[in-house]
Amino acid sequence: MADTVKIATRESYGNALKALAEKHDDFIVLDADLAAATKTGIFKKAFPERFYDCGIAEQNMVSIAAGVATTGKKVFCSSFAMFAAGRAFEQVRNSIGYPHLHVVIGATHAGISVGEDGATHQCNEDLALMSVIPGMTVINPADDYEAKAAVFAAYEHDGPVYIRFGRLATPVLFDDSYKFEIGKGVEMKDGNDITIIATGLMVNEALTAADALKADGINARVINISTIKPIDKDIIIKAAKETGAIVTAEEHSVIGGLGSAVTDVVCESCPVPVKKIGVEDRFGYSGPAKDLLVKFGLCAENIAKVTKELYNNK
């Protein structure tokens, strides 16, 4: 696929903010000295008077965003996932979550694909941290199109929203025919032998894995779940009933992310075997993003291998 267009979803985020600002003047954007990296810099360049840099003080930024939201204005705030969801967790919980304020947290550089910066910056825990806050909507877009759509949807949404964006350029999977909706999963590939449910950059890997499995005579269904919370129970239960086994794939800890959410639904409503692919209970380390993803089994080859094993033991 030499002609595949690749865009990092952080880039999509910056572009979406700019596009949104061209239509609406009732929101501002906050960042914590990372505008060049989170790509809020794209917005800043176009609308400098609507951009506020909070400096290296993420806890303050998150509570400031909450204060802005109490006045009925909309606000996006951004940092790396590690600092937005990790360092400022309690501010997100108490300043934004408890009063259920409409703040959109755009968190970039999530997951192992941060690459060379290593473990301190590779946040594999953000989906878990954000999902556990009552009333929080958690979105992990799969590509450029979905990332932009998520930003527009989050602007219209009522209540707190956490959107996770990546640093690594990944293939564009969707086009204008796709209507993104918060809380709705999407069947990307039909199949009735087994289901692979993926999120974020793992969706493309799952699709590649499904193609490889087809050569082995296994028709794997592929589902993209971008809204981790509230999760699309219907699409998961349907897949469990129709295919009898599920593999989940995420660039996040296997504890508390997509795999856990899918397992909760399956266990309660339609118990079938589930195998979770993600970062095991460990920290990451430095290296090129693509190599790290392979090292951690976050790649099409491993998804195909795990799916085949589960299918054979079904």
Place this chain on the structure above:
Amino acid sequence: MKADAKKELEIIACKVRMGVIESVHAAKSGHPGGSLSSSDILTYLYFNKLNVDPKNPDMPERDRFVLSKGHIAPGLYSVLAQKGFFPVEDLKTLRHIGSFLQGHPDKKGTPGVDMSSGSLGQGISCAVGMALSAKHFGNNYNVYALLGDGECEEGQVWEAAMFAANKKLDNLVAIVDFNGLQIDGTLDEVNSPAPLDEKFKAFGWNVITIDGHNFDEIDEAFNKASSKNGKPTAIIAKTVKGKGVSFMENQVGWHGSAPNDEQYEIAMQELNAALAKLQ
């Protein structure tokens, strides 16, 4: 400040203190010490300063108040009740299951509460966000936040202070209830944030130090804070923890404990006597 206006505030402050004792006694828990040290400041704000309307608590152009030291919710609730946001009688439901008066302020449930608070250091940042919003979107309201002196040990307070000065938020006033005591002891025994006046000055704020129980000084400080000069203002209000109830004054033990029935009777007798004297 005119003598009759001052006397009126003193009377209301006394009633606010009675509400604190009533509610904390009924709850059998809560934070009377800081509620009592802040009662005069809260009374001044709600009866002499803030543009708020109890009949229209969500009025968009209202001044905002954030109780950054959220644990003194009994003080805030009592002044809101005196102002008419809800019946004084409701104060006795404080901390009870099903009550709209939570242990710490909940903006979703209580009329007149502009921000949920209780986790120290966050309220001042939220107030900064409100002030930023007013500046950016061209609204004229002012924002006030009340902090504890111990609360100023939280690093987030200084992140907020830095930002407010950098963005020239002169529509923001932070008041520090400087009663000198925190849960584990005196400020010095624990980890004193003093000198707060010099710290706020160094962070680029106007600083005014006053006696937090003297309405003339309180009035003068807030009037000064209204003359906007491109800087946020910090009012360091020296207060007495437990002010108005003799056995609670300057006693750290009354930070977060409720009077028993006997202590309640004594406290109410003292406050009733003070009220009778004023009237």
